Amino acid sequence: MGSPPPIAMPDELELPQLMSAPAAEAVIDGRRMLYFGGTGYLGLQAHPEVIRAGCAALERYGVHSATTRTNFGSPSALAVERVAAELTGKEAAFYFASGYLGPQILLRGIATEFDAVFVDAQAHYCVHEAAEQCRLPVATFVHRSPLDLQAVLAAHLGGGARPLVLCDGVSPVTGAIAPLGEYCNVLRDYAGAGVLIDDAHGFGVLGEHGRGTWDHAGLDGPQINGDTLPRQTPAPSTSVRQFACVTLSKAIGGHGGLIAGSAALIRRLKEQSGHYRGASAPAAPVAGASAAGLRLALENSQLRDQLRRNVALLKHGLGRLGLPCDDSPMPIAGFSLGDQVNMERIQRELLAHEIAIGFLRSYTNLGPHGALRIAVFADHQPWMIEKLIAALQNIM
Ligand SMILES: Cc1ncc(COP(=O)(O)O)c(C=O)c1O
Numbered sequence: 001m002g003s004p005p006p007i008a009m010p011d012e013l014e015l016p017q018l019m020s021a022p023a024a025e026a027v028i029d030g031r032r033m034l035y036f037g038g039t040g041y042l043g044l045q046a047h048p049e050v051i052r053a054g055c056a057a058l059e060r061y062g063v064h065s066a067t068t069r070t071n072f073g074s075p076s077a078l079a080v081e082r083v084a085a086e087l088t089g090k091e092a093a094f095y096f097a098s099g100y101l102g103p104q105i106l107l108r109g110i111a112t113e114f115d116a117v118f119v120d121a122q123a124h125y126c127v128h129e130a131a132e133q134c135r136l137p138v139a140t141f142v143h144r145s146p147l148d149l150q151a152v153l154a155a156h157l158g159g160g161a162r163p164l165v166l167c168d169g170v171s172p173v174t175g176a177i178a179p180l181g182e183y184c185n186v187l188r189d190y191a192g193a194g195v196l197i198d199d200a201h202g203f204g205v206l207g208e209h210g211r212g213t214w215d216h217a218g219l220d221g222p223q224i225n226g227d228t229l230p231r232q233t234p235a236p237s238t239s240v241r242q243f244a245c246v247t248l249s250k251a252i253g254g255h256g257g258l259i260a261g262s263a264a265l266i267r268r269l270k271e272q273s274g275h276y277r278g279a280s281a282p283a284a285p286v287a288g289a290s291a292a293g294l295r296l297a298l299e300n301s302q303l304r305d306q307l308r309r310n311v312a313l314l315k316h317g318l319g320r321l322g323l324p325c326d327d328s329p330m331p332i333a334g335f336s337l338g339d340q341v342n343m344e345r346i347q348r349e350l351l352a353h354e355i356a357i358g359f360l361r362s363y364t365n366l367g368p369h370g371a372l373r374i375a376v377f378a379d380h381q382p383w384m385i386e387k388l389i390a391a392l393q394n395i396m
Contacts, residue, residue: 010361016351021046024380026356033354034384036374039172041205041331042303043379044253044296050289057288064283074281076288080248083291084260087298088211089222092266095290096275097282099200099247099257103130103166106196106225106245106259109269111136113162114194118152120144120167120178124364127166127198136164144171146182153190162192169199169213169244170206173363173373175332177206180217184240194241204251204297206329210304214242216329225261252297254290256282307331307378310385314376317389321396334360334373337396343372349395355388 018037020027023046026035044050057076065074081093096105103126107117111134119131122143131138139156142148144167153163165187167178180195187193199212207215214220224242243261248254259269270276281287297303311331318325318333325333337343340361347359358373360366376385 016356024377024384028351028356031354033351033356034380034387035356036376036380036388037356037358038375039201039250040253041201041251041307041375041377042253042297043377044251044293044303047253047293047296049296050253050292053292054285054289058285061284063285065281067280068276068278069281070277074284074287076284076291077281080254080256080258080282080287080291080294083294084258087294088260090225090260091263093258093260094266094269094273094276095248095282095287096257096273097279099198099245099249100126101275102200102245102247102257102259103127103196103198104133105257105269105273105275106243107131107134107164107166109265109272110164110194110196110243113192114164115161116156117164117166118149118156119165122171122364123166123168124172124198124200127168128364131166144176144179146179146186149183150186153186157190160191162194163187163190164193165195167195167197169197169202170330170332171334172201173332173334173360173366173371175201175328175330175334176326177202177213177216177328177330180213180219184219187240192241194243196243196245199244200247200250201330201332203246205304205307205331208301210251210298210301212244212246214244222262225259225265227262227264248290248293252290253293255286256290303378307376310376310378310380310382313382313385314374314388317385318374318392321389321393323392331376332373334371336367336369336371338369340369343370346372346392346395350388350391353387353391353395355391357388 016028022038022040061076077095080095084093107130116137117131119140120143121140139152141152165183170177183195202212204210206212209215211220245259248256308329315325324335343359361370
């Protein structure tokens with residue numbers, strides 16, 4: 001098993017250029033248009049409170065601390081950790097430069113408590129890379145298939161071995177949600193088993209409290225990223241251990257990766273992580289903005305409720321056009337429509353109507369032709385979504 005093979009990348013200069021904040025209306029290639037791309041699901045990247053908090057942190061602390069966190073503490077990063085712990089109901093948190101690092105940092109801290117890892121074959125690059133680096137045997141299972149997971153576990157595990165399943169909480173391109181409850185059911189036969197999710201896209205969006213995919217599955221609680229178990233302690237056979245890492249760069253409107261959990265686990269992750277010992281803290285303005293974004297996203301459900309109404313409107317409209325989309329609350333619809341030439345045409349013609357959607361030529365879980373990807377935000381107005389659906393109908 002290995003991470004996905006290298007791919008021919010498009011020349012970034014030839015792609016549509018995003019020349020403003022990624023809000024419902026954005027400037028692309030110098031023209032103001034409706035924007036349905038990217039991951040700013042709650043519309044927070046340009047929220048006045050987020051911008052103000054980022055500017056205040058920049059003025060107070062400068063660009064960043066220019067020291068590692070084990071030399072001088074970084075109040076702006078510590079503030080993010082405090083707010084994140086408070087709003088996710090955890091004891092502590094670890095805030096670091098990029099969500100991409102999350103699976104690697106978390107897996108490194110818990111790897112000794114498992115005997116093999118089982119990775120969703122279409123998980124994000126960073127999940128595959130973390131698995132490759134963790135020095136445990138690695139096997140893959142078919143994307144979002146509890147049945148295949150069951151078969152792969154049976155084929156690879158000897159008696160008493162403790163499996164750890166790795167996957168995305170939400171697939172970045174299609175928005176498909178991982179069947180976490182079903183994975184846990186499969187794993188109940190394996191004492192000491194665990195599931196670790198990269199919840200980059202679920203955090204701030206899914207679940208009653210916006211805490212992400214575990215919350216959506218009805219499995220949220222202080223047990224997530226809980227205390228590590230000493231190797232000798234027999235784990236209760238009925239409970240599957242739960243882990244998650246998230247990013248603040250998508251729904252939260254800030255930037256950087258985050259792991260929130262028990263004080264003991266977070267201390268251990270920091271002790272073991274070169275990103276704590278040997279890297280600068282995340283830059284002060286993004287830390288200031290991220291703390292404000294966390295409050296706006298998680299303190300109440302207003303933005304999520306707004307987003308859910310827009311998701312329903314978008315998916316209803318796409319359904320009317322016969323386009324494939326599920327009825328989940330994820331604000332993403334990703335699908336292939338013919339070949340690459342056709343999908344590039346659709347993207348181009350929508351741009352001519354001043355509507356921008358994504359076209360991904362390749363990504364972790366795409367077919368050979370790529371996919372169109374539509375993301376809806378909390379700050380889209382109903383008329384904007386209707387305009388997109390009408391334009392799609394004309395163009396397809
Ligand atoms: C599933 C997933 N994990 C991690 C990342 C990386 O997060 P960040 O942008 O915070 O580094 C992304 C994409 O950006 C992603 O889609």
